[in-house]
Amino acid sequence: MSNTYELKAEAREQVGKGSARAVRRNGKVPAVIYGDKQPPLAITLPYKEIFYKIHGGGFLTTVATIAVDGKKIQVLPKDYQLDPVKDFPMHVDFLRVGKDTQVTVNVPVHFINEEKSPGIKRGGTLNVVRHEVEFHCPANAIPDFITVDLDGADIGDSIHISAVKLPAGIKAVISDRDFTIATIAGTAAAKQEAEGATDAAAPAAAEEK
Structure with a gap:
């Protein structure tokens, strides 16, 4: 706060x-x-x-x-x-x-560990769907921002609100669905590289069985 x-x-x-x-x-x-x-x-x-x-x-x-x-x-x-x-x-x-007042506020979204995102390393881009998220929270405990960790995020991945650790007493106004905050979008070349890596890994996994 x-x-x-x-x-x-x-x-x-x-x-x-x-x-x-x-x-x-x-x-x-x-x-x-x-x-x-x-x-x-x-x-x-x-x-x-x-x-x-x-x-x-x-x-x-x-x-x-x-x-x-x-x-x-x-x-x-x-x-x-x-x-x-x-x-x-x-x-x-x-x-x-x-002390008991509840308010509805828009809280900014911050992203961390972009350098640890495999998708971004291969040329993918962070597509921010929501720069702010609306929350119900105590007036004396409004967070400055919420943090989205991109560690491990690959091309094609979506980061939903359920993946964000929220402070106690903070609830998203949208409660009927697990809405998207951001996605990792990739170029055609990056997508082909990712698909090639997946195809190459499949036979190796089959041989191990």
């Missing part, structure tokens, strides 16, 4: 498009904290801090603390809007979280 961080905010009484525009003109970002069976809380946040948090990676999978009106509220960013032209933050939604 990514390291948590704290943001200092100010409560805002007025809401709506006009109020939001005024907040942005003052160099701040309008935001809302909701959830946990409490009324929504409208706040403003420093523009620079939010900009770097959003563009620094892991923003939607990192629990933060927002300090406002003498209180500290644990939250998880759930959504944000960026200006379509200038790419600066326009608005952020936060979800209140507690």
Whole structure:
């Protein structure tokens, strides 16, 4: 799980498009904290801090603390809007979280041991089907990423979610099938080489019997 961080905010009484525009003109970002069976809380946040948090990676999978009106509220960013032209933050939604809060998040997929994949060694390529996987998990135990081990993966192999060791309490949202995360695709030459190796191994195996 990514390291948590704290943001200092100010409560805002007025809401709506006009109020939001005024907040942005003052160099701040309008935001809302909701959830946990409490009324929504409208706040403003420093523009620079939010900009770097959003563009620094892991923003939607990192629990933060927002300090406002003498209180500290644990939250998880759930959504944000960026200006379509200038790419600066326009608005952020936060979800209140507690020790028992369950959330649904997209977690990045990392691949290791590409150098130990026979298929990649022979010229095959890693075809990533899912760069992220959606999981149900505790808000205070969101993994930074899941790891797919390519050791032994050959041309034509598919790596499914069942092959990934997941942290305790983490469950894939798609639960009705063993979905594919990646495959090892090969060139025609590499495929012919693999088929030739298989054909050559078959008679030897028969002789041993």
